Amino acid sequence: MAITEPTLSRRGLARAGAAVATIAAIGAVEAVNNSAAAQAKATIKVGILHSLSGTMAISETTLKDVMLMLIEKQNAKGGLLGRKLEAVVVDPASNWPLFAEKARQLISVDKCAATFGCWTSVSRKSVLPVFEELNSILFYPVQYEGQECSRNVFYTGAAPNQQAIPAVDYLWNESKVKRWVLAGTDYVYPRTTNQILEAYLISKGVAKEDIMINYTPFGHSDWQNIVAEIKKFGSAGKKTAVVSTINGDANVPFYKELGNQGIKATQIPVVAFSVGEEELAGIDTKPLLGHLAAWNYFQSVDNPANKAFIDSWKKYTKNPKRTTNDPMEAHLIGFNMWVKAVEAAGSIDPDKVIDALIGVAVPNLSGGYSAMMPNHHITKPVLIGEIQADGQFNTVSQTPGLVVAQEWSPYVADTKDLIGDWRAPLKCGAFNVKTGACSTGKKA
Amino acid sequence: MRRLFAALLAVSLLVLAQPSRADQTEDALTSLGTPGFDNVREGVEQLATSGHPRAAEIIGALQAGLLFVNADQTLFIKQGDDSFVSASDGKATTDISADDLKQVRVNNGIRNAIEAALGGLRLFSPDAPTRLEAAEAVYKAHDPAALPALDQALAKESNAGVKTRMLEARAAALLSAPDSVEGDRIAAVAVLRARGDIETRGYLASLSDQPPAVAAAITAALTSLDRLAQIWSVAQSVYYGLSLGSVLLLAAAGLAITFGVMGVINMAHGEMVMIGAYVTFVVQQFMREHTPGIYGTSLLFAIPLAFLVTGAVGVAVERCLIRFLYGRPLETLLATWGLSLGLQQAVRSIFGANNRDVDTPRWMSGATEVGGLTLTWNRMYIILFAIIVLASLMAALRYTSLGLRMRAVTQNRRMAAAMGIRTPWIDALTFGLGSGVAGMAGVALSQIDNVSPNLGQGYIIDSFMVVVFGGVGNLWGTTLGALTLGIVNKFLEPIAGAVMAKIVVLVLLILFIQRRPRGMFPLKGRAVES
Numbered sequence: 001m002a003i004t005e006p007t008l009s010r011r012g013l014a015r016a017g018a019a020v021a022t023i024a025a026i027g028a029v030e031a032v033n034n035s036a037a038a039q040a041k042a043t044i045k046v047g048i049l050h051s052l053s054g055t056m057a058i059s060e061t062t063l064k065d066v067m068l069m070l071i072e073k074q075n076a077k078g079g080l081l082g083r084k085l086e087a088v089v090v091d092p093a094s095n096w097p098l099f100a101e102k103a104r105q106l107i108s109v110d111k112c113a114a115t116f117g118c119w120t121s122v123s124r125k126s127v128l129p130v131f132e133e134l135n136s137i138l139f140y141p142v143q144y145e146g147q148e149c150s151r152n153v154f155y156t157g158a159a160p161n162q163q164a165i166p167a168v169d170y171l172w173n174e175s176k177v178k179r180w181v182l183a184g185t186d187y188v189y190p191r192t193t194n195q196i197l198e199a200y201l202i203s204k205g206v207a208k209e210d211i212m213i214n215y216t217p218f219g220h221s222d223w224q225n226i227v228a229e230i231k232k233f234g235s236a237g238k239k240t241a242v243v244s245t246i247n248g249d250a251n252v253p254f255y256k257e258l259g260n261q262g263i264k265a266t267q268i269p270v271v272a273f274s275v276g277e278e279e280l281a282g283i284d285t286k287p288l289l290g291h292l293a294a295w296n297y298f299q300s301v302d303n304p305a306n307k308a309f310i311d312s313w314k315k316y317t318k319n320p321k322r323t324t325n326d327p328m329e330a331h332l333i334g335f336n337m338w339v340k341a342v343e344a345a346g347s348i349d350p351d352k353v354i355d356a357l358i359g360v361a362v363p364n365l366s367g368g369y370s371a372m373m374p375n376h377h378i379t380k381p382v383l384i385g386e387i388q389a390d391g392q393f394n395t396v397s398q399t400p401g402l403v404v405a406q407e408w409s410p411y412v413a414d415t416k417d418l419i420g421d422w423r424a425p426l427k428c429g430a431f432n433v434k435t436g437a438c439s440t441g442k443k444a
Numbered sequence: 445m446r447r448l449f450a451a452l453l454a455v456s457l458l459v460l461a462q463p464s465r466a467d468q469t470e471d472a473l474t475s476l477g478t479p480g481f482d483n484v485r486e487g488v489e490q491l492a493t494s495g496h497p498r499a500a501e502i503i504g505a506l507q508a509g510l511l512f513v514n515a516d517q518t519l520f521i522k523q524g525d526d527s528f529v530s531a532s533d534g535k536a537t538t539d540i541s542a543d544d545l546k547q548v549r550v551n552n553g554i555r556n557a558i559e560a561a562l563g564g565l566r567l568f569s570p571d572a573p574t575r576l577e578a579a580e581a582v583y584k585a586h587d588p589a590a591l592p593a594l595d596q597a598l599a600k601e602s603n604a605g606v607k608t609r610m611l612e613a614r615a616a617a618l619l620s621a622p623d624s625v626e627g628d629r630i631a632a633v634a635v636l637r638a639r640g641d642i643e644t645r646g647y648l649a650s651l652s653d654q655p656p657a658v659a660a661a662i663t664a665a666l667t668s669l670d671r672l673a674q675i676w677s678v679a680q681s682v683y684y685g686l687s688l689g690s691v692l693l694l695a696a697a698g699l700a701i702t703f704g705v706m707g708v709i710n711m712a713h714g715e716m717v718m719i720g721a722y723v724t725f726v727v728q729q730f731m732r733e734h735t736p737g738i739y740g741t742s743l744l745f746a747i748p749l750a751f752l753v754t755g756a757v758g759v760a761v762e763r764c765l766i767r768f769l770y771g772r773p774l775e776t777l778l779a780t781w782g783l784s785l786g787l788q789q790a791v792r793s794i795f796g797a798n799n800r801d802v803d804t805p806r807w808m809s810g811a812t813e814v815g816g817l818t819l820t821w822n823r824m825y826i827i828l829f830a831i832i833v834l835a836s837l838m839a840a841l842r843y844t845s846l847g848l849r850m851r852a853v854t855q856n857r858r859m860a861a862a863m864g865i866r867t868p869w870i871d872a873l874t875f876g877l878g879s880g881v882a883g884m885a886g887v888a889l890s891q892i893d894n895v896s897p898n899l900g901q902g903y904i905i906d907s908f909m910v911v912v913f914g915g916v917g918n919l920w921g922t923t924l925g926a927l928t929l930g931i932v933n934k935f936l937e938p939i940a941g942a943v944m945a946k947i948v949v950l951v952l953l954i955l956f957i958q959r960r961p962r963g964m965f966p967l968k969g970r971a972v973e974s
Contacts, residue, residue, distance in 0.1 A: 267643070278798065
């Protein structure tokens with residue numbers, strides 16, 4: 001660009017003008033900040049830490065929406081402690097280190113009283129040190145691998161014994177399955193879960209050669225020979241089932257390939273721990289008829305509380321086709337528990353709320369009450385459902401009562417003696433009942 | 445089950461109904477209407493043996509999810525026009541509303557019972573394909589009680605294909621029966637060995653408590669089946685490799701034009717694929733609303749439309765962005781990377797973050813068996829489609845005037861310009877062509893992968909690998925590169941696992957590039973030297 005003399009001076013002029021404008025703008029911003037500060041005294045901030053872009057957006061965006069709905073409803077009821085709730089939404093963009101940064105921002109800058117967020121276990125592991133260091137509260141709504149018990153995290157999703165183990169038991173008892181394929185995505189949740197399941201199956205007397213373990217990368221789309229291998233594995237003369245910890249997008253091509261290669265649920269059933277109504281919305285479910293999923297909630301659960309929740313969700317999203325799923329229920333339970341605990345503590349001080357949360361019970365959507373246990377996990381019913389032609393689940397089995405979470409797996413040698421109990425005398429996340437030593441929430 | 449087939453035989457022999465028959469029908473229908481999976485299952489089994497003239501229809505309705513029950517446990521079948529008829533006599537009912545009815549639900553156990561029951565009931569159907577299906581269902585149930593009915597049906601059977609299936613079903617039933625003689629058992633093993641599919645292998649392996657001679661025959665059969673399966677599995681892996689290769693080829697063909705011919709590092713290439721997949725979704729939505737009659741052909745409409753839409757996007761991108769960045773590869777890389785994120789987020793805002801449901805037409809679902817090979821239809825069509833796309837792309841470059849100009853511009857831009865070719869427009873059209881091909885790939889990928897905003901990301905790295913491996917600027921090289929990578933991957937996967945296979949392929953590729961930096965088929969000539 002050729003610059004001539006006159007333009008230069010004109011530029012200088014413009015620069016001066018801009019400076020004046022900036023000063024004025026700063027003044028305006030200051031004024032806005034002041035009024036915001038005044039308002040902040042009146043509101044209680046709630047952090048929402050879910051990816052709104054990137055790979056996990058498919059699952060997490062819904063959770064952000066459900067949190068906004070819950071906060072709106074609470075405000076309509078008059079807020080909390082006489083103050084309005086205010087949602088602070090950040091987007092960690094499916095980027096695990098960014099989760100930690102955003103968490104720090106929510107706690108230190110925005111001064112959120114509690115944060116609801118994370119989906120994948122890596123993201124939780126990434127924010128965990130931040131919540132512990134800054135002493136804040138995280139509600140984690142997704143089923144996970146267990147082996148963790150932090151003072152600052154409340155796990156409203158299922159631990160393995162609230163999902164995986166009952167599902168295996170169901171296949172063992174009902175379908176007399178004797179040969180097992182453990183297929184998963186290659187990251188911490190499937191690997192830990194499969195480790196626990198393998199130990200569990202061996203403890204039940206399953207031979208090593210009757211267990212096939214297979215891992216695939218995130219977003220794997222070419223399942224041809226893995227499905228063929230499963231078919232071959234299933235031809236050894238024993239009833240075979242697939243236990244799938246395949247996560248996210250990769251499920252769709254996996255199920256499509258199962259359908260195309262003609263593997264029916266009546267021959268080799270697949271029970272999945274990460275496939276919910278939301279994931280099925282993207283596939284033609286007719287070939288999947290009868291494949292199973294284990295959760296603590298299904299949209300098809302028939303009771304008034306669930307109906308009311310689904311109606312308000314559809315109304316809030318203005319979309320009559322929106323589905324509900326298990327992590328949404330977990331957030332609903334977690335949020336209601338937090339509200340109750342804050343009311344009981346009469347304060348949003350994290351230490352008081354953390355103590356008040358233990359023992360709080362709120363209604364869940366399958367007709368019972370879920371309670372926060374001293375290990376910071378909640379009690380849940382376990383439901384096994386079969387996929388139907390309309391993409392919903394048909395509950396075929398339900399645990400008679402509520403299941404208490406085992407945060408440390410009794411089937412893994414390293415953790416079988418550990419318990420977590422955050423109540424007064426013990427106050428320990430990983431207490432070894434044999435040695436009496438406490439390794440505070442971290443793995444021994 | 446055993447009662448089921450015994451009574452079936454009775455029906456087929458036209459034995460007069462016994463007085464208790466009516467009670468049994470009554471019981472069966474009551475069981476079907478009683479909540480609880482065990483009751484329903486019992487109801488299915490009872491109904492199949494009851495000799496009720498509408499048994500097949502009622503069980504069929506249950507299978508299709510059209511059987512409903514009201515508060516008094518009376519059953520109704522839903523008709524195509526949403527009206528209901530009484531299940532027991534088929535008479536129309538007008539005084540029933542859908543609100544009072546509950547669907548009778550099934551689980552896998554009931555599904556098994558349904559299939560066996562329908563198989564038995566339909567063995568005597570006048571329609572040969574139905575009989576074939578029935579024989580297959582009876583085969584899967586391998587219930588010895590089916591033997592009399594099978595013998596009966598075999599005596600009447602004239603269709604050779606159906607007869608084979610029935611003989612196999614008979615063999616399976618014989619082996620399960622506790623009282624079959626040894627000679628029959630050995631003959632049965634031979635029949636099943638001839639059938640030889642993977643399910644049969646499973647069934648043979650599950651047989652225990654056989655006399656020693658039969659057990660030996662089974663072991664021999666299993667050994668020979670396994671040896672055969674091993675040979676077939678090599679062919680199967682080649683097929684999987686070809687199919688993965690054709691997918692890679694489709695994804696990379698467009699890139700071979702934009703990156704290979706034009707030298708533009710287009711990180712937004714995957715997003716063109718993604719847009720193509722979304723075009724398929726929109727076309728299907730539109731056709732479902734407006735032209736449901738020809739819905740099955742929606743993909744044929746989606747292909748040209750995806751080409752046009754993504755081609756237009758490509759031209760626009762070239763005109764608005766890329767043309768300012770020629771000769772600056774780093775900036776192009778960053779700019780197109782930004783563009784790809786922008787396109788993803790735009791699609792996410794328009795269509796939502798969730799996966800979109802793109803239907804697979806019936807003619808693309810399922811699989812066919814050729815010898816020991818399982819060929820899935822969707823993959824077969826994609827291989828075919830890849831061949832067609834490649835052939836038309838080559839023809840377009842070789843025989844059309846646009847192709848001639850493109851080649852001229854690639855080989856010597858200044859000389860082409862001197863000959864009166866408007867090189868900027870040729871650049872735009874070339875980029876549009878590459879993008880359009882990517883869009884068509886998107887239509888194919890919508891059949892095997894998720895239609896989500898992230899669809900393209902999964903293919904961009906693989907596409908670059910294919911183009912670099914094959915030799916930049918050479919379509920044959922791209923083809924061979926895609927197929928090689930596909931087949932190597934599929935042979936490694938069973939040995940090393942999917943994750944390791946990817947790593948090994950990448951390492952091998954890097955080593956190869958060290959030896960031959962310009963890929964398998966490097967371009968020669970002045971354009972390259974400069």
